Amino acid sequence: MTMHDFLVNIQKEAAKTRLSPREKSAIRKAVLTAISASPRPLHATSGTFALASIWRSLWLLPRALPASLALVLLVGVGTAFAAEGALPGDFLYPIKISVNEKVLTAVALLPKAKASAETRILERRLEEAAELEARGGLSSEASAELSRRFDEGAERLAETLEQMEERGELGLAVPVLERISVGMASRAAVLGRIAREEPEQGQESSSEGNSKHITAEAKRVSNVAKRLRESLEETLVAEARATAAVPVAAKSQIDSVEARIKHVRSLREKNSARIKDDVAREVEETLRRAEEQTRDARERLEAGDADAVFSRVLESRGETEEAHQQIEAEVRAQALLDKYANRRGGDGREDNAGVLRVELNTKFKNLRPLEAEERESDDIRVRTNDDAHNADGEENEEDDTPEDNNLRRRGRQ
Amino acid sequence: MTEHDFIKTYDEWADAIFRHCSFRLSDREAAKDLTQDIFIRVWEYVSRGEKVENMKAFLYRVAHNRIVDEFRKRGRIDSLETLEDEFGFDVPEEESVADLFDTFDARHALEAIPRLTPRYREVLIMRFVDGLPPKEIAGILKEPENNISVRIHRATRKLAALLHYDHA
Incomplete structure (x- = not known):
């Protein structure tokens, strides 16, 4: 026998060792699940590391500023600041849009951070509309401009979410989407509520x-x-089922929604002074329903009924989100109404704008720009290293920041 | 690479990779788990946008690395024979050992392979079971081709010796 023949014989014999069709198909399914699973752990992606290190170096080496930050230096940090409170029609409003908000999105390198920044920008448009309403009414020009910008912003956000999907970061998208739905709904409620509160006058009803x-x-x-x-x-639940990680996934889902309920409860307590009784009662009812669902979910978990667990968790999350919306809307609306309670009526709008500007300038006079932004600023939240950390795969409770800062601060006013 | 293309890669190479793992580990269940793990890792690599020139070689390389990990976990220690491999010399004609195999059938040969040390086993499996030429094996194991050829030769002789002994 030649070597060649021997090799052929060995290979023929060895070929008998193979996967059975069932085994091959089972592994195939597992591989398919892994392919469509998300999120892929970002720390395994060398691309993210590169971005994170560029990110950090940006703040260590001032010379390496992107064009948008350079713009801020050009207009002057103080001006950029004062522009933060500007509303459509104000002199500094263009700075707010073309400089400040450009910075917000420029420093957000990764899709998730970009989505947060773009969501914030959409929220600002709604807040501006509500503020104008509270101040004296939303003119049709201002309304048209805000609507146009809102639509553009929504388009950009949709593109970023698509990017996240392409990168397989859909799991990360869950908190982003939650923030969008709560943020948009609560501010829309504020706007609606304030628009209705306006005293009956020809101008206001058109407002x-x-x-x-x-x-x-x-x-x-x-x-x-x-x-x-x-x-x-x-989808994530279905994927957990496919990889037989059900009990673990179910438990962590329950834990996560319970943490959410706790968080929303504490929000309610922190802002109890600013929430009317009837709203507080409604919120409590909603949260009680959510808690019932999670209690039920835990029982189902013990009983090993995974399907029931997941559906209860989904419902509980829905209720919790609704309660969150209610609290936010109430607090924001109340704050705006209080702010302008003394100023509505006869006073010209110029006075209000002037008062606002003075307020802002004194508040931020002695503070270094970035510190001030992070600590005090109502609106801009330049998410810096936070975003880089998020990119490493940590779940960030997005709602913990601008909203809660706002609510907390307004509680103090 | 798209998901679609990747699943086609799985369909094409799953058996070969499973076979390789199975002979290396002498453990069918572990080989199944490892096969799944290997394809998932390869997917994670290509889905990051990394390019793979030679998918076959890449699959075997990932498989080899994972198998080495498994051995480390199980605490296998290489034998003295591995020290011999450090020294290379001229590659003998492969044909000269051919006559050793006249007596032995493929099934017995395959059954004897697990009794070889890991270093001999891996090159014999790659050469005889997977049908990889020494050059490709050298690429997978990241060693000079000459060393690989020597080791294959020695492993073959060792295998023949084992079979002789059984037969005797």
């Missing part, structure tokens, strides 16, 4: 009509985000 479009748009975005999140969560 309510002016805010209708942007309110409707905000609600639409909120609903889309909510549906996306729900279907995403169902």
Whole structure:
């Protein structure tokens, strides 16, 4: 026998060692699940490391500033600051849009951070509309401008979410989508509520009509985000089932929603002074329903009924989100109304704008720009190293930041 | 590479990779787990956008690395024979050992392979079971081709010796 023959014989014999069709198909399914699973651990992606290190070096080497930050230095940090409180029609509003917000998105290198920044920008448009309403009414020009910018912003956000999907970061998208749906819905509620509170005058009733479009748009975005999140969560659940990681996934789902309920409860307590009794009662009812669902979910977990666990968790999350929306809307609306309670009526709008500007300048006079932004700023939240850390795969409770800072601060006013 | 292409890669190479793992580990169940693990790792690599020139070689390389990990976990220690491999010399004609195999059938040969030391086993499996030429084996094990050829020769002789002994 030649070597060649021997080799052939060996290979023929060895070929008898193979996967059975069932085994091959089982592994194939597991591989398919892993392929469509998300998120892939970002720390395994060398691309993210590169971005994170560029990110950190940006703040260590001032010379390596991106163009947008350079713009801020050009207009002057103080001006950029004062622009933060600007509303459509104000002199500094263009700075707010073209400089400050450009910075927000420019320093967000990764899709998740970008999505957060873009969500924040959409929220700002709604807040501006509400502020204008509270201040004296939303003119049709301002309304048109805000609606236009809102639509553009929503488009950009949709693109970023698509990017996240392409990168397989859909799991990360869940908190982003939650923030979008809660943020949009609560601010739309604020806007609607303030528009209705305006005293009956010819101008104001048209103002309510002016805010209708942007309110409707905000609600639409909120609903889309909510549906996306729900279907995403169902996909993640299905994937957990496929990889037989059900009990672990189920438990962590329950833990996560319980943490959420706790968080929303504490929000309610912190802001109890600013929430009317009837709203507080409604919120409590909603949270009680959510807790019932999670209690039920735990029982089902013990009983080993995974399907029931997941559906209860989804419902509980929905209720919790609703309670969160209610609290946010209430606190924001109340704050705005209080702010302008003394100023509505006869006073010209110029006075209000002037008062606002003085307020801002004194507040931030002695503080270094970045510190001030992180500590005090109502609106801009330049998410810096936070974003890099998020990119390493940590779940960030997004709602813990601008909203809670706002709510906390307004509670103090 | 798209998901679709990757699953086609799985369909094409799953058996070969499983076979390789099975002979290396002498453990069918572990080989199944490892096969799944290997394909998932390869997917994670290509889905990051990394390019793979030679998918076959890459699969075997990932498989080899994972198998080495498994051995480390199980605490296998290489024998003295591995020291011999450090020294290379001229590659003998492969044909000269051919006559050793006249007597022995493939099944017995395959059954004897697990009794070889890991270093001999791996090159014999790659050469005889997987059908990889020495050059490709050298690429997978990241060693000079000459060393690989020597080791194959020695492993073959060792295998023949084992079979002789059984037969005697």
